[in-house]
Amino acid sequence: MSLLLVPPFTHDTARQKVRRAENGWNSRNPEQVALAYSPDSVWRNRDCFLQGRKAIIAFLTEKWAREHEYRLIKELFAHDDARIAVRFAYEWHDGTGQWFRSYGNENWVFDAEGLMARRLASINDVAIAEKDRLFFWQQGTRPEDHPSLSDLGL
DSSP, X not given: OOTTOOSSOOHHHHHHHHHHHHHXXXXXXXXXXXXXXXXXXXXXXXXXXXXXXXXXXHHHHHHHHHXXXXXXXXXXXXXXXXXXXXXXXXXXXXXXXXEEEEEEEEEEEEOTTSOEEEEEEEEEEEEEOGGGOOOOSXXXXXXXXXXXXXXXXX
């Protein structure tokens, strides 16, 4: 099996692809994350439209500079041969210490090499009190025994 998990996806390989993406984003390493995308990958992230790895790296660098204590959970929603739909939530706080939980959906399209050629993300931020946080693990990869979005009722 390819390390990249190439199309056509099965339920199991789609689930693995989602978990690998979650782990990458939780690393908060823009250069590493960008390698999962095709060199000319096209993104829509909220109201931001960008293309290419260089733009992805710049976007993620800025994002993680302002979103402190970022922790993300992704969950497979649906898939077909070369497309995956994901729902996700992440928690973070801004420079003033205000916590947020950001909810969203992503639609992914992959090329034949298993690189993401298109990422369309819709995201909403909800201010939360620190006491209402649900994502408590050391910065980085979510532990296997941490509850999923469904387990948390999100």
